[in-house]
Amino acid sequence: MSNHIVENLKKEIENFKAEIKVEKVGKVIEIFDGIAKVSGLSDIKSSEMVTFQNGKGDIQTGVALNLEEDAVGVIILGDFSKIKEGDEVKSTGRILEIPVSDSILGRVVDALGAPVDGKGPIKASKAYPIEKVAPGVITRLSVSEPVATGIKVIDAVIPVGRGQRELIIGDRQTGKTALAIDSILNQKGQNMICVYVSIGQKDSKLRKLEARLEEGGAMKYTVIVNASASEPAAMSYIAPYVGVSIAEYFMDQGKDVLIIYDDLSKHAVAYREISLLLRRPPGREAYPGDVFYLHSRLLERACRRNEKYGGGSITAFPIIETQAGDISAYIPTNVISITDGQIFLETDLFYKGIRPAVSVGSSVSRVGSSAQIKAMKKVAGTLKLDLAQFRELEAFSQFGSDLDESTKKQLERGKRAVEVLKQLQYAPVKTEHQVVTLYALTKGFMDDVPMEKIKEFESGLIEYSESNAKVFYKEVLESKMWTDKGEEQLKKAIADFKIGFMK
Numbered sequence: 001m002s003n004h005i006v007e008n009l010k011k012e013i014e015n016f017k018a019e020i021k022v023e024k025v026g027k028v029i030e031i032f033d034g035i036a037k038v039s040g041l042s043d044i045k046s047s048e049m050v051t052f053q054n055g056k057g058d059i060q061t062g063v064a065l066n067l068e069e070d071a072v073g074v075i076i077l078g079d080f081s082k083i084k085e086g087d088e089v090k091s092t093g094r095i096l097e098i099p100v101s102d103s104i105l106g107r108v109v110d111a112l113g114a115p116v117d118g119k120g121p122i123k124a125s126k127a128y129p130i131e132k133v134a135p136g137v138i139t140r141l142s143v144s145e146p147v148a149t150g151i152k153v154i155d156a157v158i159p160v161g162r163g164q165r166e167l168i169i170g171d172r173q174t175g176k177t178a179l180a181i182d183s184i185l186n187q188k189g190q191n192m193i194c195v196y197v198s199i200g201q202k203d204s205k206l207r208k209l210e211a212r213l214e215e216g217g218a219m220k221y222t223v224i225v226n227a228s229a230s231e232p233a234a235m236s237y238i239a240p241y242v243g244v245s246i247a248e249y250f251m252d253q254g255k256d257v258l259i260i261y262d263d264l265s266k267h268a269v270a271y272r273e274i275s276l277l278l279r280r281p282p283g284r285e286a287y288p289g290d291v292f293y294l295h296s297r298l299l300e301r302a303c304r305r306n307e308k309y310g311g312g313s314i315t316a317f318p319i320i321e322t323q324a325g326d327i328s329a330y331i332p333t334n335v336i337s338i339t340d341g342q343i344f345l346e347t348d349l350f351y352k353g354i355r356p357a358v359s360v361g362s363s364v365s366r367v368g369s370s371a372q373i374k375a376m377k378k379v380a381g382t383l384k385l386d387l388a389q390f391r392e393l394e395a396f397s398q399f400g401s402d403l404d405e406s407t408k409k410q411l412e413r414g415k416r417a418v419e420v421l422k423q424l425q426y427a428p429v430k431t432e433h434q435v436v437t438l439y440a441l442t443k444g445f446m447d448d449v450p451m452e453k454i455k456e457f458e459s460g461l462i463e464y465s466e467s468n469a470k471v472f473y474k475e476v477l478e479s480k481m482w483t484d485k486g487e488e489q490l491k492k493a494i495a496d497f498k499i500g501f502m503k
Contacts, residue, residue, distance in 0.1 A: 024091040028052070029071060031083055034232040035277045036062060036074045038089045044072055047131055049092045058082045061112070062089075063096050063238070066278045073278040075234040077112060095131065098242050099124030100249040105193070106219045108210060111227040111235040111242055117210075128249055130241040134300035139309040143340075143367045146376075147258060147315050150186030150428020151179060153358045153421040156380035156438055157387070158343055161371030162256050163304025163313040167335055169320045169327060170345030174357050176319045178425045179343065180260040181209060183317065185216045186428035187258060193250045194222040195259040197243035200229050200236045200266035212426065236270035244301050244314070251305065251312035259302065263319035264295060268331045285330045292334050299338050327362075341365040354422060360387045374481035376431065379438040383417065390414025409447070416446050419454040432476045433462045436469075436490065445494050449502070461497055469493040 026040030041050070044064050052060040060083055066073025076083065098113035101124045108117040115122050143161035160166045168176045184194045196213075198206050206226055213219045223246055227239035240261050247257040261267070268291055275288035283289045295318070302316035318339065320332050325347065327336065336342055341364045350357035369377045393411055397403060403411070420441050423429065429437075437458050440446055449457050466473065472486035472493075482490070 024093075026050075026072070026089040026091075028083060028085050028087045028089060031080065031085060033277055034076050034080045034234050035274065036076055036080070036083060036089075038072045038074055039070065041072050041089065041091050044091045045095070047095050049094050049096050050074055051090050051092060052076070052083045052087055053090065054082065054084060054087045063234075064091075065274070066280070075237070075274055076232070077234055077238070078232075080232065095129050096238070097127040097129045098245055099126070100128050100246055101125040104223050104246060105221060106223075108206075108224040108226055109242075111225065111231070111239040113225075113242055113246070116226060126249065128245040130238060130245050131297075132245070132248065132301065134297065135303050135305060135309070139303075139305055141304045141306040142370075143304055144370050145304075145313075146371045146373060146431075147183070147192070148186060148190060148431050149179075149183040150430070151182055151356060152423055152429055152434050152437070153356060153360070154179070154343060155372070155376065155431065155434055156421070157360055157384045158341065158358070158363045158365045159367070159369065159371040159376075160315065160317075160341075160365060161304075161367045162315050163302065164341070164365075164367050164371065165299050165302045165316040165318065165339040166365065167318050167320060167339040167342040168345070169322060169332060169336070169342050170357070171322050171325060171347050174345040174347055174350050175355060175425070176321070176345060177209070177262055179345075179356055180262060180317055180319065181212060182426060182428050183258065184213060184222060184260070185218050185426060187221065188217060191256065192221065193247075193255055193257045194218070195225065195243050195247050195257060196222060197225045197227075197240050197259065197261050199227055199239050199261065199263060200270065201226075201262065203228050203230065216426070233270040233273040236266060237274055240264070240267055240298050244298060244316075247314045248301065251314050252310060254311040256312060257314045259314060259316050261298075261316070261318045263321055264335060265319075265321040265331055268294065287330060291331070292338075295335055296338050299335075340367055354418060355425070356423060360384060361391060373431065373476075375435045375476045376438075378481070379435055379442055383438065383442065386410075386414060387417055390417065412447060413441075413444075415451060416449070416454055417441060419451060420446070420458060422455075432473055435476055436462060436465050436472075439490065440494050443491075445498060449498075453501075457498075457501060460501060461494065464497040465490060465493045468496065 026038045028036050029039050030037035048064045050062045060078045062074040062076045064072050065075050103122050107115055110116045143163045145162045147160045147162055149155055168179055170176055187194055213222055225239050225243040227235040243259055247259045250257050271294055272287050280288045299316055302314040304313035305311055320335050322332055344359045344362040345357045346359040469490040472482055472490040475482045475486040
C-alpha cells in the first residue's frame with residue numbers, strides 16, 4: 001500500500017509544471033462620484049478594463065480613462081459605494097467589450113450589454129469592443145437606398161438613405177423621440193434591424209416606449225440599450241458606443257441597421273461630468289476640448305459598406321435637444337457639422353398643430369433625392385420649393401388683400417400641402433400610399449377640396465385607389481416607378497373617387 005502511494009507521488013512530481021501567473025495589481029488612492037484614482041498600474045492602456053476587489057468578494061468593473069504620470073483615472077461601471085480607498089485593482093489586459101449574439105434582438109440591455117428586462121440571460125456567441133476605428137473610405141459605398149421612415153414630410157422632402165447620419169434637432173417636447181419611434185415601427189417587413197439607445201432618460205418613459213414597440217410588433221427586430229437618469233454618468237457615457245457595437249455585429253452579417261441615440265446632449269453632459277471629476281481642463285461651456293471627437297468617432301461608424309467588405313449598413317439618427325431653438329450652441333453646431341443633414345423641429349409649428357413640427361426651410365438632407373425611389377422623386381421633386389415659397393407668400397399675404405389669381409392658387413396649394421404632411425403619432429404611412437397622396441396633391445386634384453376635408457379625402461382616396469388602381473400599385477412596388485398605363489389608371493381612380501366625394 002505504501003509503495004503504491006510513493007509511486008503515485010513520484011508520478012505527480014514528474015508531471016508537475018510550475019506555472020507563473022502575472023497579475024498587474026494596483027491600489028485605490030482616491031474615490032468619489034463614480035471615479036477612482038489608482039496607483040501602481042504603470043503599463044495599463046487607455047480604455048482597458050480593470051476589476052476592483054474588496055475583501056468581501058464584491059467585484060466591480062472600471063475603465064481606465066486618464067493615464068497620468070503618477071496615477072490612473074478610472075471610471076467605475078456600477079455601484080461605486082462598495083469600493084473603498086486601499087482596495088485592490090487588477091488590470092485585465094482587455095479593452096472594454098460587450099457580449100453580442102442574435103438572441104439580443106427583442107431585449108432591453110444596460111450600458112454593459114447585460115439584460116435588464118427580466119427575461120433571463122442572453123446567450124452570447126462573440127464579444128465586440130465598444131471602441132473601434134470607423135470603416136475607411138475604400139470600404140464604403142455611396143448612399144442610394146432609402147430608409148422608409150413612414151413620415152410623409154421626411155420621406156418626401158428630407159429623404160434619408162441607408163448608411164446616412166441624419167440629425168433630429170429641436171427643443172424639448174417637440175416630438176423628436178416620436179419621429180424616431182415612428183421610424184422604428186415602419187421598419188416592419190423592411191429587412192432592417194433597429195437599435196434604440198436611451199441616454200439619461202426616465203425609466204417610466206422607456207417603459208412606455210418599450211410597450212409601444214411591443215404593441216406594434218417592432219420589438220422582434222429591435223434592441224434597446226438603456227442608461228437611465230438614475231445610473232452613474234459613466235453608464236450614459238458608454239451607452240452609445242455599446243449600441244453601435246451591437247449595430248456593427250449585425251452589419252458584419254451584411255444586414256441593414258437603424259440606430260437612434262436619444263439623446264447626445266445628455267451624452268455630452270455625462271462626459272463633461274466625468275471629465276471635470278477627472279480634473280481635465282474645461283473649455284467652451286465647460287465641456288472638455290475633445291467633446292467633438294466624442295461624437296465624431298461615434299457617428300463615423302455609421303456607413304454603408306460595399307459588397308467586397310461584407311455589405312450591410314448602419315443608419316444613425318442622433319437626437320440633440322436645443323434651448324429656445326438655439327442651434328448655434330456648442331454641442332448642436334458640433335453634431336450638425338458631423339452629420340449628413342438635420343431634421344429641425346420647431347416649437348411654434350408644434351403649438352400651431354402642424355405635427356410632426358418639421359421646419360422644411362431649416363431642415364436638409366445632404367444625400368437628397370438619391371435616397372428616394374423614382375416614383376417618390378417624381379411626385380415630391382418640387383414639394384420642398386413649393387413649401388418654402390408658400391411660407392414666404394403666407395407672410396407677405398398678411399399685409400395685402402388684393403392678390404392676383406396665380407398667387408391665390410399657390411397659397412391654396414401650399415395650405416393643402418401643409419395639411420397633407422400632417423400626421424398622427426404612431427401612424428407611419430407606406431411609401432406607395434405617400435406616392436398616391438402626393439400625386440393627387442401636386443397634380444392639382446386637391447386644389448378645390450375644402451381644407452377641412454383634406455384628411456378625409458386623403459384616407460378615402462388611398463382606400464379607393466388600392467382596389468381601383470391595382471396596376472399603379474403593382475408597378476410602384478415592383479419597379480419603383482409607374483408606366484403610362486399605371487398613371488392613366490390612377491388618374492381615372494382619383495377622378496372617379498373625387499366625383500363621389502364632392503357630392
